[in-house]
Amino acid sequence: MATTDKEVSELVKREYEHGFVTDIESDTFEPGLNEEIIARLSGIKNEPEWMLEWRLKAYRRWLEMEEPDWAHVGYPKIDYNSISYYSAPKRPEDMPQSLDEVDPELLRTYEKLGIPLHEREKLAGVAVDAVFDSVSVATTFKEPLAKAGVIFCSISEAIQDYPELVKKYLGSVVPAGDNFFAGLNSAVFSDGTFVYVPKGVRCPMELSTYFRINAANTGQFERTLIIAEDSSYVSYLEGCTAPMRDENQLHAAVVELVALDDAQIKYSTVQNWYPGDENGKGGIFNFVTKRGAAIGKNSKISWTQVETGSAVTWKYPSCVLRGENSVGEFYSVALTNNYQQADTGTKMIHLGKNTSSTIISKGISAGKSSNAYRGLVKFGPGAEGARNFTQCDSLLIGDRCGAHTFPYIESKNKSAIVEHEATTSKVSDEQMFLCRQRGIDPEQAVSMIVNGFCKEVFKELPMEFAVEAGKLLEVSLEGSVG
Amino acid sequence: MLSIKNLHASVGGEEILKGINLEIKAGEVHAIMGPNGSGKSTLSQVLAGSETFEVTEGEITLNGENLLELETEERAREGVFLAFQYPVEIPGVSNLQFLRTAVNAMRLHRGEPEMNAAEFMKHAKEVSKQVDLDPAFLKRGVNEGFSGGEKKRNEIMQALLLQPKLAILDETDSGLDIDALHVVSDGVNALRAEDRAILMVTHYQRLLNHIVPDYVHVLAGGKIVKSGGRELAHELEERGYGWLGVKDEEATASSSVT
Numbered sequence: 001m002a003t004t005d006k007e008v009s010e011l012v013k014r015e016y017e018h019g020f021v022t023d024i025e026s027d028t029f030e031p032g033l034n035e036e037i038i039a040r041l042s043g044i045k046n047e048p049e050w051m052l053e054w055r056l057k058a059y060r061r062w063l064e065m066e067e068p069d070w071a072h073v074g075y076p077k078i079d080y081n082s083i084s085y086y087s088a089p090k091r092p093e094d095m096p097q098s099l100d101e102v103d104p105e106l107l108r109t110y111e112k113l114g115i116p117l118h119e120r121e122k123l124a125g126v127a128v129d130a131v132f133d134s135v136s137v138a139t140t141f142k143e144p145l146a147k148a149g150v151i152f153c154s155i156s157e158a159i160q161d162y163p164e165l166v167k168k169y170l171g172s173v174v175p176a177g178d179n180f181f182a183g184l185n186s187a188v189f190s191d192g193t194f195v196y197v198p199k200g201v202r203c204p205m206e207l208s209t210y211f212r213i214n215a216a217n218t219g220q221f222e223r224t225l226i227i228a229e230d231s232s233y234v235s236y237l238e239g240c241t242a243p244m245r246d247e248n249q250l251h252a253a254v255v256e257l258v259a260l261d262d263a264q265i266k267y268s269t270v271q272n273w274y275p276g277d278e279n280g281k282g283g284i285f286n287f288v289t290k291r292g293a294a295i296g297k298n299s300k301i302s303w304t305q306v307e308t309g310s311a312v313t314w315k316y317p318s319c320v321l322r323g324e325n326s327v328g329e330f331y332s333v334a335l336t337n338n339y340q341q342a343d344t345g346t347k348m349i350h351l352g353k354n355t356s357s358t359i360i361s362k363g364i365s366a367g368k369s370s371n372a373y374r375g376l377v378k379f380g381p382g383a384e385g386a387r388n389f390t391q392c393d394s395l396l397i398g399d400r401c402g403a404h405t406f407p408y409i410e411s412k413n414k415s416a417i418v419e420h421e422a423t424t425s426k427v428s429d430e431q432m433f434l435c436r437q438r439g440i441d442p443e444q445a446v447s448m449i450v451n452g453f454c455k456e457v458f459k460e461l462p463m464e465f466a467v468e469a470g471k472l473l474e475v476s477l478e479g480s481v482g
Numbered sequence: 483m484l485s486i487k488n489l490h491a492s493v494g495g496e497e498i499l500k501g502i503n504l505e506i507k508a509g510e511v512h513a514i515m516g517p518n519g520s521g522k523s524t525l526s527q528v529l530a531g532s533e534t535f536e537v538t539e540g541e542i543t544l545n546g547e548n549l550l551e552l553e554t555e556e557r558a559r560e561g562v563f564l565a566f567q568y569p570v571e572i573p574g575v576s577n578l579q580f581l582r583t584a585v586n587a588m589r590l591h592r593g594e595p596e597m598n599a600a601e602f603m604k605h606a607k608e609v610s611k612q613v614d615l616d617p618a619f620l621k622r623g624v625n626e627g628f629s630g631g632e633k634k635r636n637e638i639m640q641a642l643l644l645q646p647k648l649a650i651l652d653e654t655d656s657g658l659d660i661d662a663l664h665v666v667s668d669g670v671n672a673l674r675a676e677d678r679a680i681l682m683v684t685h686y687q688r689l690l691n692h693i694v695p696d697y698v699h700v701l702a703g704g705k706i707v708k709s710g711g712r713e714l715a716h717e718l719e720e721r722g723y724g725w726l727g728v729k730d731e732e733a734t735a736s737s738s739v740t
């Protein structure tokens with residue numbers, strides 16, 4: 001037993017792999033939030049008047065909103081005036097037109113993150129949009145995508161180049177008044193990704209964005225908007241990392257998905273923001289609003305998330321199932337270790353006839369962490385024949401962590417069917433003994449058991465990322481045996 | 483091969499093993515019999531390095547190496563194998579993945595190259611036939627939804643795959659119907675080898691009709707109270723444990739303990 005404890009204390013001290021700071025020159029706003037800052041932000045991005053108006057309206061609304069406190073998480077109060085709302089690497093006036101024009105230092109950063117853009121471009125056929133602090137650095141694969149008619153660019157570019165689409169859909173799924181953090185994001189979002197897949201087009205490759213917070217005391221407020229027209233299909237993946245800093249950093253993103261008739265959007269997230277150290281110091285506050293509107297008939301929106309990072313996570317990727325026969329899916333693995341806190345889950349809002357949804361949530365708690373699933377399944381009066389299946393499984397490692405499940409079900413339609421299954425289990429001493437008796441290292445055994453527990457979710461991830469997710473779990477779990 | 487001297491072990495302050503002495507040579511098969519609660523399973527678990535029990539006195543060596551200084555996984559890599567009485571489930575982890583990880587951990591320890599998925603699959607399929615398991619079952623989760631008999635056959639298959647120096651079989655016959663008993667016994671007999679020691683722990687004599695031991699020991703109250711040849715098992719069957727001054731709470735119970 002003594003050896004086990006020693007191993008634990010050694011391994012707990014492992015370094016966060018992505019915790020480097022990139023030494024590049026950047027333009028950063030002084031901390032503070034007011035209308036003048038928003039105007040400056042909008043001005044720097046050369047935004048049209050309507051965009052600035054939209055932001056200011058959101059800001060005024062936000063001022064009247066209260067920060068929510070219902071989540072099962074605790075964190076010190078955030079002073080929104082101590083945050084800088086814009087930070088961008090210094091670079092020539094023009095956006096880089098190709099990777100060759102991107103600051104080599106930045107490219108090296110991405111290589112450290114394990115995303116060599118060139119490599120990815122060649123080998124994986126993944127189009128990557130990389131958002132560094134507040135701006136979009138490079139978008140690869142623009143050309144083949146353009147040939148297919150797919151628009152994949154930063155949201156800032158979209159505001160310039162496709163204002164009609166942005167005007168029509170921005171805030172249509174997550175309005176500025178939706179919640180406190182969405183309101184803040186609407187006022188100050190700095191960049192993010194825009195995807196538009198035209199009618200009948202199956203996007204020829206996986207789209208991918210990597211986010212990274214680099215500058216100190218900055219918040220990251222990215223905004224993602226994905227529109228899938230009739231009978232189109234797109235699969236999108238985002239990954240996130242941040243350097244190690246003693247101060248907490250705020251990340252408040254908004255993601256909106258719109259699926260029209262017979263369209264499918266698959267959205268996958270591998271979130272590995274800095275979780276703070278073993279004493280709970282530092283780390284990212286990840287307060288994110290993600291929602292998809294399955295507007296069209298037979299449309300489908302599928303969320304898959306692997307959440308291993310952040311000090312505090314508050315996130316509920318949701319589906320509004322408006323179209324007849326539309327389908328919503330949520331597959332989630334949320335792992336917390338040390339002092340991490342996660343309150344995550346989904347909302348499935350069934351409005352249309354014969355809509356169906358599936359929720360598979362796997363929560364893993366280790367160390368002294370707290371992990372909560374919070375989910376709402378709602379059936380409106382028109383949701384004739386709608387059904388939901390929910391499965392929430394919690395896995396505890398050790399005896400100092402906590403797992404909580406908060407399922408809410410509201411039904412205004414008697415024909416709706418809902419099934420709910422929930423389990424809580426532990427990585428048992430017997431399982432560990434069996435593995436070790438067969439010669440398997442304790443660390444490897446835990447990782448294998450946890451991966452088995454998450455199998456149903458991992459199989460939903462795009463192949464190459466499923467492997468990445470498995471490895472990420474392994475790293476995040478180090479030091480959790482004992 | 484295996485040498486146990488004055489072994490004392492306890493759980494939660496209660497002493498279960500009260501001075502076990504046992505020598506097993508390579509090539510030998512020993513059976514440990516005894517009533518429930520006599521410490522048979524404890525002995526198996528302690529040999530394998532279970533952290534549930536605390537060894538308070540005595541020594542265990544395997545080919546001269548002090549097992550008490552080794553962690554569970556290190557003992558396994560030195561060739562100690564325990565076929566569990568109640569094999570636990572590991573949901574979502576395929577039997578194949580689990581077995582390959584185990585086999586490769588051993589190979590790594592011996593300085594041999596790891597087996598890739600294809601090689602291992604081929605090998606595992608052959609071995610699974612030896613214990614009459616459908617190879618499709620390699621893809622199922624470890625012990626997940628297995629019947630009692632399948633679990634036991636799976637344990638024997640693992641022994642065949644891992645080729646241990648010392649195989650400890652803890653109540654491997656419990657919960658088996660007669661056909662499964664044959665399959666499992668054949669598997670164990672296939673394990674018998676000049677350079678391998680087998681220690682069978684059982685409550686009932688019937689297994690010993692199929693796997694004939696060289697020596698039989700009676701464990702009672704945490705001590706070996708009698709040792710003898712294979713004929714001792716028959717004597718126990720006829721006379722029970724009473725003549726040894728040992729109470730058997732389950733002397734009248736059926737043999738379907740699972």
